[in-house]
Amino acid sequence: MILVMKDVATAQKTLASATAVGLEHVFLNENRVGFATVKTLAEVPFVDETAVVETITKHPAALKSSRLFHPADTIITTAHSQIGGDNFVFMAGPDSIESAEHIQRMGEAVKAAGATLLRGGSYKPRTSPYSFQGLGEAGLRMHRAAADALGMDMITEIMDTRDVEIVGQYTDIFQVGTRNMQNFSLLKALGAQNKPVALKRGMSATIDELLSAAEYIAAGGNDQIILIERGIRTFDNKYTRNTMDVSAIPVLQELTHYPVVADPSHAAGVAQHVAAVGLAAVAAGAQGLMVEIHDNPAAAFVDGAQALTPTQFAELAKKAVAIREVVKFG
Amino acid sequence: MILVMKDVATAQKTLASATAVGLEHVFLNENRVGFATVKTLAEVPFVDETAVVETITKHPAALKSSRLFHPADTIITTAHSQIGGDNFVFMAGPDSIESAEHIQRMGEAVKAAGATLLRGGSYKPRTSPYSFQGLGEAGLRMHRAAADALGMDMITEIMDTRDVEIVGQYTDIFQVGTRNMQNFSLLKALGAQNKPVALKRGMSATIDELLSAAEYIAAGGNDQIILIERGIRTFDNKYTRNTMDVSAIPVLQELTHYPVVADPSHAAGVAQHVAAVGLAAVAAGAQGLMVEIHDNPAAAFVDGAQALTPTQFAELAKKAVAIREVVKFG
Amino acid sequence: MILVMKDVATAQKTLASATAVGLEHVFLNENRVGFATVKTLAEVPFVDETAVVETITKHPAALKSSRLFHPADTIITTAHSQIGGDNFVFMAGPDSIESAEHIQRMGEAVKAAGATLLRGGSYKPRTSPYSFQGLGEAGLRMHRAAADALGMDMITEIMDTRDVEIVGQYTDIFQVGTRNMQNFSLLKALGAQNKPVALKRGMSATIDELLSAAEYIAAGGNDQIILIERGIRTFDNKYTRNTMDVSAIPVLQELTHYPVVADPSHAAGVAQHVAAVGLAAVAAGAQGLMVEIHDNPAAAFVDGAQALTPTQFAELAKKAVAIREVVKFG
């Protein structure tokens, strides 16, 4: 339940009373107090009902993540990027860190096309145990060095609660992959961190499940969350790997205040359709694109089939910016 | 199998030979000869192999519908519209014909916003037998009158082989709905007509099944086909009815030469997300939008929840045109 | 809305009053009166409220098809079969009628294994227009002759409203295929017939949509309906074509009074898994199995990959009967 109090002072007083009586999962956002486990006013007799402007019980799946609790857009500020609100960002780079030289070169290319965040995986969630599993800490080091050299933010995937400390020593943003969206132990561990978390939607997760997963991070105290729509699994995967759920973008923006970024690379799964899918997501309102690139896709360590060349990415980025302009001010 | 012959003359000769020996399902498109039931050159000993430039056996699901048989975009010309190629069209109007006055008024509104095709149903495929089933021929008459008065093309749904004649007396374009995409008797009947057919993708049809359905029409001799992506059924329908499969648009355009139009109204299912979904489809390359409107959605006979008001449609149309510009020439 | 009246007499009186005032879609089943378009008692002021035992408004998707309106199991009686209730039937035969001799031989085989209904298609809904489309009326004739010779019931597919008369001259039971489940014109036409209709669930139809489709037939006055669960489309079709939705069987039996039969041949799509899928359906409560057989699957005109040999079918039938025994009386 969310209570909208008449002012910030009464809200703070309400929070203090709730804490004093030992009520768990109580949150404050300006003049709004959220009680995670309370369903009626009768359960919180210490509340001054005359100071309650509105009582909201409609927050399935989310509380701190809900726009009802936090009406304004969350804008996440990193050293080189503003993510959320009317801002638009590109997170780009290779699927995997391959070498210090390669990530540096890829970083230069995507920065030239407008990217401020450099992506790349050092811990890779591969379907087969016999596939390349990433360079580990060595990769993190190369990634960090390239990001620093180029004045970009680093974003990389974390797969294991035991790696939170080591990955956190290098990255600016933690990325949680589609297969770990409901790895609740990992989400809790990241909820205790003081760095943004980019949470990819599970490939068969409902909107409500995505919001609940975000709530695990938020409940832990970390409200720097970026949601990534990366395509869902459907009945037809002959020509593309997954289906970008474009309507999830405005739906999420209605339900939550967190930024919503789209990953057309994994949705399409094949390079020739990445641009169309990415532009579609921008037209639907995405606040950023996460794109995989490679200068020699055929030789990429992982997922070369879906990588754009730097030139293709630059072309996509230009059109994305123009479409964003139409959507916002057209 | 498709044979690319060295010139049109040898192609024509090959077709004549095939026909002479009684080979069924043989088609000609310029210097390309398609044999629907032939898999190897050995089956067609009358072919002059020295005149064969290329042998193409890769055409699952489609033959006449395949771009391999017909490389150039099909452009369909009606009295007031050019559909396909670089053209962009709006097909708009109410879900159902409600009255002569109403369809006239709705037609005026959508024409003012740029639509050249006036949609509206007189035979309605309703989930429940007790729901309004459409005005029937009376509706067709009102629809035709409005289209004529406004100088627009009429497009309306056909559900029954027995109605082909009556509907054909009124409409400019036959529309086949998502539930009848594999009503093969109906498709065959429309294959024998000399009017364009707008074929909606079944809500759980694969790309290949859609192309095979189109092939039923084409095989009958009617190659004026428009494919409509209208959203697919997935595991989550809490916030939108279906999921617009944006990647289907470029995939179809790669595989077939027919125009691809998108219907965001049925995909979204709720008016507040129709614009985002529609713009996404345009960004993905759709060659037109089919949109439901109503001046008083709450009072619409059918599907009011997804109807845009004329003002909302005009706003969507303006942005759609701007995005189309970016996609084509940006 | 369904009204349960205190006795049959008041129910009949209520129906007569409803008809007298011109209320549409009003049905009677013993002491229950169903109003398709009425939601509250206020809309039917002629009803004697003191004689109303219960008011039921919970009948999404179905009214005449609902168990709330018709609590007892519907049992369909044909010349050689009892379908529904505690009865168990086998509908078996080849996918397609291939010749008079072949259907006769296949009929003998399945009859020996316990089948009382002889299936076989003469009008085939093929994905490709270039595939064999069935023998048409010639096939119907062969099918009828074999059924008569063997003392079995004939069941065959109908695809087109224009064929209702001709097919009806031969068959005992009309079958509507998965692709035509929402061909509402066809359902209406069959609602006016006086023969049982076996309605296959659309491969992506919800339970509610299946019930609504059945309601189209029932609303027309034909309440001899058999529902066939034949597997649904999901995200994985690498090893089997579709997924038999076993839980749909008890769910349907809870919601409706019509018999529920399962078709494991189309669900599995490959012969080696048909038996497991079929037995699963029986264990889940199916009141019959529809199975495709062929004495030489590799040479079958259609869908040979999923056909059981007569021996395999006999083995399946034996186990099915034993499992049915366990389920009903175990």
Add this chain to the structure above:
Amino acid sequence: MILVMKDVATAQKTLASATAVGLEHVFLNENRVGFATVKTLAEVPFVDETAVVETITKHPAALKSSRLFHPADTIITTAHSQIGGDNFVFMAGPDSIESAEHIQRMGEAVKAAGATLLRGGSYKPRTSPYSFQGLGEAGLRMHRAAADALGMDMITEIMDTRDVEIVGQYTDIFQVGTRNMQNFSLLKALGAQNKPVALKRGMSATIDELLSAAEYIAAGGNDQIILIERGIRTFDNKYTRNTMDVSAIPVLQELTHYPVVADPSHAAGVAQHVAAVGLAAVAAGAQGLMVEIHDNPAAAFVDGAQALTPTQFAELAKKAVAIREVVKFG
């Protein structure tokens, strides 16, 4: 690639040579040698080709898990159970450990009905962070005590790599839940354990993905794996939560040698359909059932709606055994 060598001695020699040259991911099973990263004989010049009986390259998704590498059924032996082969087991108990007294009482009930494995969760993967998350180690202790007192095996869920040691101190079998099927870090950690792992299929995982996940455990050296089919996510969840994929059972048994157990409780999601779904799985060939029970479902800490009462479970168990009898020897 799998090589079938003429005898065990040459197979051992081949393995030794492969290890000597530093080839990674090489496994031996009797006279079969599997090379995870090798595709042709040319890559392994040290192999004596004259001793190769067969070369198998068809093992998508699995190698050690493949029946091609390990033809015989794997049978897992715990203190009180034999799992796999022709054996049939019941794993039953409450969703969550609630108290020492409760798990003891539930254990008595399921043991009386034939269960040899006592299930119950102490670490719960809840969709919402505000829901009950399990009793943790205190729960493990109660669970262990009840299993010991009753002479049953303990099976419980593990969610976090950091908990492997503590859970391993108590449980007989680790269970990996549907949301963690592709938590590869966890799978790797369990691959290094010397205890059986029951791996639940992800609710939208393909058969191949499930086998690849199992391969992560096997590749680490742990080949005591039980696969659990627990229902998949489809387009319709109005009446049941998920759809038991019955055909996955024979398909898995064809592809892999590991036992396949079914969980009808999570598939059905509502108690009244658990029995039908469970019996269907047995009829399809499942080698065991995992079932949730509760003596007072309405008061269960978690998922009470799907819990059977002890009496209902006993009834299901009796029929399951009878159907297993028909399937195996009927």
